[in-house]
Amino acid sequence: MVILAGKTHKMGILSLITLLIFSTVVGCKQSNTNQRTNYVQSPPAQEAASTPVESSEKIKIVTTFLPIYLFTKAVAGDAADVTILVPPGTEVHEYQATPENVKAIATANVLVKNGLGLEEFLEGTVKNAQNPQLTEIDASKGIKPLNEISPIETTTTKEKEHEHTEGNPHVWLDPVMAKQQVTNIRDGLIAVDPRNKTTYEANAAAYIQKLETLNSEFQQSLQKTPNCTFITFHDAYPYLAQRYNIKQVAVVEIPEDQLSPADVQNAVNTVKKYQVKALFSEPGVDNKLLKSLSKDLNLNLRTLDSLETGETNPQYYFQAMKANLQTLQTACK
Numbered sequence: 001m002v003i004l005a006g007k008t009h010k011m012g013i014l015s016l017i018t019l020l021i022f023s024t025v026v027g028c029k030q031s032n033t034n035q036r037t038n039y040v041q042s043p044p045a046q047e048a049a050s051t052p053v054e055s056s057e058k059i060k061i062v063t064t065f066l067p068i069y070l071f072t073k074a075v076a077g078d079a080a081d082v083t084i085l086v087p088p089g090t091e092v093h094e095y096q097a098t099p100e101n102v103k104a105i106a107t108a109n110v111l112v113k114n115g116l117g118l119e120e121f122l123e124g125t126v127k128n129a130q131n132p133q134l135t136e137i138d139a140s141k142g143i144k145p146l147n148e149i150s151p152i153e154t155t156t157t158k159e160k161e162h163e164h165t166e167g168n169p170h171v172w173l174d175p176v177m178a179k180q181q182v183t184n185i186r187d188g189l190i191a192v193d194p195r196n197k198t199t200y201e202a203n204a205a206a207y208i209q210k211l212e213t214l215n216s217e218f219q220q221s222l223q224k225t226p227n228c229t230f231i232t233f234h235d236a237y238p239y240l241a242q243r244y245n246i247k248q249v250a251v252v253e254i255p256e257d258q259l260s261p262a263d264v265q266n267a268v269n270t271v272k273k274y275q276v277k278a279l280f281s282e283p284g285v286d287n288k289l290l291k292s293l294s295k296d297l298n299l300n301l302r303t304l305d306s307l308e309t310g311e312t313n314p315q316y317y318f319q320a321m322k323a324n325l326q327t328l329q330t331a332c333k
């Protein structure tokens with residue numbers, strides 16, 4: 001299976017087809033690293049060697065964005081207070097921290113992040129929060145990120161500046177890696193808050209079991225349609241693709257306003273080259289140009305959810321992923 005993976009949530013810059021295999025673009029713009037908040041020089045607050053909490057109060061856990069919130073909430077249940085820094089509906093890749101974020105981190109016991117360079121806003125924000133009690137949990141600890149694993153074909157040189165040095169961060173979209181993230185979160189929470197060890201273990205076990213079921217469903221369904229080919233516009237699916245033996249081979253970018261004949265021709269050539277079967281957009285994206293492109297390409301436009309935004313119920317992960325599986329199945333037929 002081949003996925004032509006796409007770029008960005010926002011149909012950013014022009015440059016129609018950047019053919020990347022497990023890509024350097026990583027679906028994220030590195031745009032600017034300036035935060036709205038001012039940096040204060042202070043020692044890093046994290047890695048405070050998991051000071052166990054003694055009081056009878058619930059610990060305060062701050063998470064970065066939706067999937068990490070879902071996994072953390074699933075493990076913590078009602079045993080801890082869990083909040084989210086990047087409000088669902090807000091773009092995580094280009095997020096700018098707010099003073100409220102700094103306050104939240106300043107008073108938290110634990111900060112849980114996806115890691116792999118996704119949360120670019122975090123480092124300065126944590127510094128500003130100056131919280132020596134803070135323990136940081138990297139949910140992707142031990143996960144080997146994918147960089148490019150195949151040759152890159154590109155029509156643009158511009159993309160290089162968006163390169164992510166830490167690999168593609170979208171590991172939560174692979175149920176098996178999601179299991180690893182839940183495990184990392186569970187172990188991190190137990191280290192900080194051993195009083196609730198049993199609760200964290202039980203909650204994590206229940207969630208992991210559902211992830212295993214989901215994994216089996218993906219395996220069983222997608223093995224029926226090998227060599228399926230897609231285009232997406234957000235490079236979010238290389239882990240999912242690798243897990244289920246489908247290949248993400250390209251990034252397609254759409255210009256902000258209008259497709260030129262050359263853009264369309266590039267897309268058409270790519271579709272032919274990789275025998276693309278479907279075109280995937282994502283929720284919340286203005287699909288006008290994609291729709292017109294899909295007509296030109298004679299392909300159906302469907303929606304895949306990267307879960308960067310959505311509902312805050314931990315079960316939402318399964319709901320969205322099952323919808324993704326159905327979309328893939330239909331597209332691959």
Ligand SMILES: [Zn+2]
Nearest residue numbers: 027236306308
């Ligand atoms: Zn993304």
